[in-house]
Amino acid sequence: MSCNHGYSFRYPETCTFSCNHGYHRSEGSTSRTCQADRRWSGSAIRCCPNGYEYYQPSRFCYKAFNQEIDRSNYNDAAATCASEGGTLAMPSDAGINAFLLSLKNAGDFWFGLSDRGQEGRFVWANGVPLGHFNHWAPEEPNDHDGGEDCAHYWVDKGDRWNDNFCDKSMKFICQVAT
The missing domain is CATH 2.10.70 (Complement Module; domain 1)
Known part of the structure; x- marks a missing residue:
């Protein structure tokens, strides 16, 4: 200034x-x-x-890590976001969800929602419980075969949300405050 x-x-x-x-x-x-x-x-x-894009209603900046080289498990994706001063993105309302979908390319993407603390109780990356908005695919979350604790955009189901094993390797989206 x-x-x-x-x-x-x-x-x-x-x-x-x-x-x-x-x-x-x-x-x-x-x-x-x-x-x-x-x-x-x-x-x-x-x-x-x-490299980040601003979404005014949320007042956050977002970046989709779209390249194959960017693929990470949930914890490593979260660590990458933290190293950039942020968290995995939190699509906590329909507007943010639509904006994040506009950033990503084809493929499954991690975002910041999990029930690792207590099965069935999904919490955002910032510790806030999942509210009224969600975009789960039909019959999700289902903890299929036990241990599916981390949420991602599921391209095979029209980019709706799915719970999956946190050690799977996927692309991801980060958010940082302005």
């Missing part, structure tokens, strides 16, 4: 905002002016890491 009056933050100072190296502006005004009513013009800048 740089300001034309030395960071006084008083009317009529104008400040210019930019994203850090490795990030891109996803929303907001790069130039804002302190107005007479002590409010800033424009809206706050939001930055996403390069």
Whole structure:
């Protein structure tokens, strides 16, 4: 940030905002002016890491790891997301779910939902229990053969959700806060 009056933050100072190296502006005004009513013009800048796409309603940035080389088990996928400052993506409403589906290519993808703590009690990657919204495939989740604890988009069932064995290797989607 740089300001034309030395960071006084008083009317009529104008400040210019930019994203850090490795990030891109996803929303907001790069130039804002302190107005007479002590409010800033424009809206706050939001930055996403390069390679991530911003989804405004959730205020998160998302990236689909679409390449075969990206395939990982659930824990390794979660660790990759954590190394980038985020978690596996959490499609907690229909809008986020649709946005995530628009990012991924053909194939099964992990996202951040599991019942590893207690069978049948699905919890998001941030520890919040699964709410009213879900996109399970018919007859899912079913814990088939026991031990299916991690959720993914199931391409064979129209990208609906399925529970699967966490040690399977799949592509995945991460989310990071702006």
